[in-house]
Amino acid sequence: MPAVYSPLTLEIIVLVLGLFLLFAESFSKGADKRWIPNLSIVVLAMVFVFSFFTSGDAGVDLTKAFYSADAQALFFKRLALLTTIVVLVMSIEYRGVLAKFIPGSTDGAGLGEFFCLPIFTCAGLMFMASAVDFLLIFVALELVTISFYVLVAYMRRQSSSLEAGVKYLILGALSTGFLVYGITWIFGMTGETNLKQIAQALPAVLAEGGRLHGSETGLLFGIMLVLIGLGFKVAAAPFQIWVPDVYQGAPTPVTAFLSVGSKAAGFIVLVRVVQSFVHLPHVGEKVVAIIAVLAGLSLLYGNLAAMPQENLKRMLAYSSIGHAGYLLVAVACLNSNLTTFGSATTAVAFYLAGYLLMTLLSFLVMIVVANHSRGDDILHFNGLGKRSPFLAFAMLIAMLSLAGIPFTAGFIGKFLVFAAAVQQHHYWLVGIGIITVAAGFYYYLRVVAAMYWQEPNDDTRISLSPLARLTIGGLTAAIIFFGIFPQPILNMLHTPAPAVAHSMSH
Amino acid sequence: TLVFGASVVINRNPVASALSLVVSFLGLAALFVGLDAFFIAVIQVLVYAGAVMVLFLFIIMLLDLRAEERRKINKAAWAGGALVALAFFLQVIAVVSGYRPGQSPFPALSTNNLNDAHHVGMALFTHHNLPFQVIGVLILVATIGVVILSKRELK
């Protein structure tokens, strides 16, 4: 099929879908609003498929300055779409809990919006994936953030949800403040907001006789502030402090969305920002060093603090900090020019893809199990292997993938990350990584141990809706598939769209 | 501006803080004017000093907040916070004063009759079309959010 559509079409379809649903929802009657997510899932899936047939051309000239349509951007758009689809599936499973904590006359009160907001968020994420200008980055980021404020605090009858919302709000706004201030400074130093132009302008600005010659402090100051803002989004230590509380308090699908979508988008932006500065002589080294420090801190904090957790959701929150650490390790390797095995961008992308699959899978299983066991502590998983072998197996795969066992996507991600790190001789980071991987094995396997070693607390079998079963099965299969055949993902990253036609010709 | 900014922080009563903030924002608008950014100055007054702050005051009144009662203040935490803020402030000063080109005065503009709103508008609607539309979505989302979070009974 000839590829003639601009990738921007994707966002547009998503937005239109969101708007349509919003209106349709307000005019529809009936308490059962499952048709909304069902419809969105179908449409988003179509968009997902459609994304393989778009061109790498950003289309209209006007958008070019802000919008990049390279393979990476497309790839992250797909991630966003996929995440949203799964989150919607989760939301359907979760609606019972949700309804309890939303004031409303009917069972389905407020659910329509809950299903619509992720679609807008998704659009925001997709914009972020393409954003190459601080302007668009900022706007898209805020779109995502603000919808997350709402989503996190959605269960307003539950004070923990609200508390999480407030914490996220204040700290999020704080980080936005720093991000903006950082953008200001970078703009001030370079006179540009577009990343490409910044990268072009910088050598001249820094050169002998240039405006910044001998005083990179301002530039560094700006970069650091931006890093802080982004570090907040991706949950990197020491700006991770909000993560556990917010993850625990938020409705579980939102938590999943936060930990995957927000993080993925944050990372693509981070990668783009860092890439613009990393090749500068002195500044680049500093940036790399600082990111490496952040990586080390995140690894240690996330993984170690996850060990004593009893609540699975909270444990996954800490672990998500840890995963941010692994990703940052790869980001810290961006100054390598390697394009084959060991390339840092590939590592980030692959890791995120794997992380997406496994995190979503574990949250999905968690929602199902928590619905039945009335709690999401690890001990609620006791004996799951007996109660529902299918769910237990899926969770097993998710946990193994998170821990990084071969033949799962998570392993290839870690493999690539550490390959990049070794290649860049970040041996101290690797050393920390060794400790934290071991710690990770401990806390992930605790879930496995609970599922298989322990006797179940109650013997009721867990029933599953067909959609959830399909999604869980699909995610599990995908984790294993990409753990053995990474090539499809690599194709998406390396070849310009349309990847399908390309790989078929081989 | 700074004085009132400080008063925002110092005042124990949220209402006083809010009013200080209004004044501070007005001062800020004046500074914008000084920088030949008239459009921004206007927006600042309208949106910030006007709408936003009214909203704040409204909420304060709604929640019927009185001055923070004197709670046992954790001295160490307070000192720590102050220290961090001070350190950050010093860093800002150091960065700013280290910025040599900034010591020179502002370059002159090519025209004295700056059609400021026009330029911003042009930029906004042509070059920055895409982000502008995204902003629209953002506001929509915010609206939905406010509705959902505040409505007493959802249908």
Added chain:
Amino acid sequence: MDTHLPWFILLCPLVSAALIHLLLRRSPGLSETLSVAACGFALLASIGIWFSPIPTTQIEVPWLDFRPTLYVPIGFSIDALSKVMLLVVTGVGTLVHFYSLVYMEHDDAKPRYFGNLSLFMFSMLGIVLANNFAMMFIFWELVGVSSYLLIGHWFQRDSAAAAANKAFLVNRIGDFGFMLGILMIWSATGSVIFNEIGANMAPLTANPTFLTVAVLLVFCGAVGKSAQLPLHVWLPDAMEGPTPVSALIHAATMVAAGVFMLARVFFLIDATPTAQAVIAWVGILTALLAALMATQQDDIKRILAYSTLSQLGYMVMAVGVAAPGAAMFHLFTHAFFKALLFLGAGAIIYALHHEQNIWRMGGLSGRMRTTFLTFTAGFLALIGCPPFSGFFSKDAILLAAYHVNTPIFILGLITAFLTAFYMTRLFVVVFLGSSRTEEAKHGHDGPLRMTAPLIILAVLSLITGWFGSEGYFVHAFPARHAEHTIIVPILAVLVFVLGAGAGWILYSGKAKDPILIPWFRDKFYFDELYAALVAGTQDLLAGLSSWFDKWILDGMIVRGLAGITWGTGFMLRFFQYGNLQGYSFLFGAGIVALIYFAVFTK
């Protein structure tokens, strides 16, 4: 045919052992027949080899083939040495097999016994036939294990199990040295095959100290197997095994393997006088001390065991004084008369329902005629009474010592005296006088199948000395000090007469031991010393390392690190103390620190 005979000899007992162990564990009759037959065939083949010329070519099978670095074949060296040893081993072996038929008649694990016996024959013949160090070591070890199995035959008895363990372990210690010696010699000459080493001695002789150490290490093997000081402690304990085993293994063949090995590698020993001196002194000290210990033992088998030790010391000493021919001669004669003595003792024990204390015997000469007569032959041979075989072989050894080293010669004479003394004591107490227990009064000869081997051995004990010293052994090992003196035989006869006389006078008619020397009786406290040594070093170290492993390495370091990691995590989560303000503080602190490091440090 000739080239296949060695294979036949070797494989006969192997096949027998394998079949018995694998298939015939429930059929005692068949297994004993098979075992005896295998041994008989091996004897016939050995005789065949004895009468055939030394073959020039051999069939070799490579066992490890890393030529040119390392080549270990399974190959045979057929020469005068191995020919005679073959005869001894198969000859005594066959007799012992026959004897066992009766002795073990009522044992309920007969197949196991005969299987192990065949295994032992296999291993022993392997040592004899080996043409290289590695192969010898292989069979050396196998001999160790088969003796372990045989000693531990009655494993329900704790003492038997302990003795078996001890025998194996002490041998292992010797083998430690043996293997090390082999490695050293190999590293110098590049070969483990005797012929090749012999042809390529230059690298060894060029470095005398090295050679000495290597030879002494090899000698360690012999010390273990032939129960020389200080590794002699296992042999007396090994008497826990069935008596035919004691006769076969611990008198005639296995313990002689050490001496055989020394004779086999004499071309190495020959090149290092220091090692020779050490060997000689170890030998004579063993001979002397063992003889002293033997004078105070009460258990008939133990007395014989110490006497074996003593005689082995003699042989080793003979090697040390450069007279391997004499050593082999004594080995040859000793094999027969000691087997005879053991089997005789076995007959007595059998007759007295497993009574082994000599003081609970007495007056058996009348009731156990055949046993008495044959035992007397062995007794006379051992104490060196002409014309019994022991006289000639002992004479040959003393002669060699006389020429080389006077102190050793004197000690040798003393040992001969003691030998005569304690054997007379044994003889007098057991056979003469009056019966001291009920069982002793009713003892009687065993059936013919049991006495026949005794008779044959008695004849052999008498005659084997006659054609030895002048003939075969001197021919095989041309001794350096060939000239005879009349002094040596005279002195030898003198000490024998003195010793026997002293024993006779002291013990005739006594009902209990008139003298008591604790040091001799308690074997110079070697066992106690070793027990203390083992407890003080090995067990202590074992305990220590186990403790260290459990508490320090695993407990403190591994678990500690895991615990520290966990604990750090536990502490870290207290950052998350819920207060928003605290969060913004940490956030801010992070910002400040980050900016500080990024912007304000070089």
Added chain:
Amino acid sequence: MVTLNDYLLVSGLLFSLGFTGVLLRRNILTIFMCLEMMLSASNLSLVAFSRFNIGADGLPNYNAQVLVFFIITVAAAEVAVGLAIIVALFRSRQTTHVEDISTLKF
């Protein structure tokens, strides 16, 4: 003569003040106001830079001013949502004091 650095300094000071407020105040509403102040402070810098980095046509860099416009818009939206959340929280907990909202921890 007023230099760029003067503006930057004022802006930085304001930003720091806002930050101080966030760190020290106990009332969520006040904290939220301080956050708005920080955003405004950035705006000041941004405008100053925009005025300073004039383009080839001799006009201020309007990219930055557009960004300021966006920031103000976003801030407004944020305030709306934020206040909604705070109100909801107040309804359920009857407090806007930060120390009272610390049930989620460790």
Added chain:
Amino acid sequence: MLHLLILLPLFAALFVLVGAPARKTALGTAAAMFLISLFTLFSYDKAGPQFQFISSSVIAAAWDLKYLLAADGLSLVMLLLTGLVTLAAVWVTPKIEKRENFFYACVLFIAAGVAGAFASQDLFFFYAFHELALIPTFLLIGIWGSGERHTAAWKITIYLALGSFILLIGLVALYYALPAELRTFDMIKLQALAGSNVIPAAAQVTPYLLLLTGFGILVSLFPFHTWAPSAYASAPTPAAMLHAGVLKKFGLYGLLRLAVPLLPEAARQYVWLLLILLVGNIIYVGLATLAQRKLDLMLGYSSVMHMGYIFLGIASLNLVGLSGASMLMFAHGLSIAALFAVAGQLRHRSTSLSFDSLGGLAKSLPFLSVAFGLAAFASLGLPGFANFASEMMVFFGAWKNGPASLSFSGMQIATICALWGVVISAVYMLRAYRAVFFGEPHRDTIAATDPKFTLRIPVLLLLGALLLTGFFPETLLGYIRPSMEALLK
């Protein structure tokens, strides 16, 4: 053929999970694996190229990542070991009371992982297949183990995860130590670089030390051994057999395959370190073994101790030593598996495996007593068993590395220690044998009876293989030697 070796147990495991009759499927699969491994061994053309049965499918072209199966003599011997031990392990498994299907699936997963690790000639799959066994082990010990099974399961899993992760880093470091144009995961290509010194000596150090640590942990190299005894003591019999017998050999196999051909300089430079550690294995762990009062723990320690010998062979870096090490891997695998099999049988007949509560079993359990005796003798290096031949080679090989004089080299001193270790192992093995089988029977175990005939076959199989290769080591050496020559080129 090699595909079948991996896929068969994998699919069997899945079938069993889905509900196929567990024991029958598992046993059939294991038997098939054994036959296939035997068949491949015989159809390997010793005169042909080093690697045969090559099959390769591209996984990621950009990285030169392939699913590459091939076998040389060494792999084949290890695969044979896998087949033998798997068959025996499945066979001796007693009736599983709870979740039988799951149990057998775990065992089959381990088997698949091991077979894959030995058959893959691609770094990625080589590593990945080994890890496949980690989680089944965790589950096996945790669910069906005995004693302090949870502690043991945690310890082995975390420790091994740590080890394999270090190993992974080492592999990556090795990959990047190669010049850019030669970088590949293809182990056939990598081995072809043996002797070419493409990696400068200085650059060899980091990968070597990482590999040594990583593999060392997997092999329970002193002082990283503490996971092993308790895990083996607690593991259900087939898990212990497979793990101690086969899986643990993976690390040694890896060192042979990677470190020897590619990092010889570093290996030489750090031989002192390896020697100290392996002497730690032999002497220190040997002594610790002596102090054990429980049969299962003692066997666990002894399996750790014997790793020292294999390391000594590897350290020697010459043909004799390496061949010895390879063969010892095979031999030790069989003997320790046989020992654990017997210990497992004893566990079902006695309340505890503590020496105090056992004794005199030779009377009531003649078969087990003989089997244990043979396996014990094999493991303490008695001639006739493959262990002896291999240890001889190891000693000769290691000794060769020093001068023929009295100034012993470190390697020779280590050899002396190793020789003394043989004495130590004799002490503890015989002590154990005596305590368990000799003496008066303990009253708890008086009624015990031998396993029935069919259950004896697996143990006999292991012992038979040991004896066969012990009598005729050249049968195996014919396969191993060419591989080693290629590695040492």
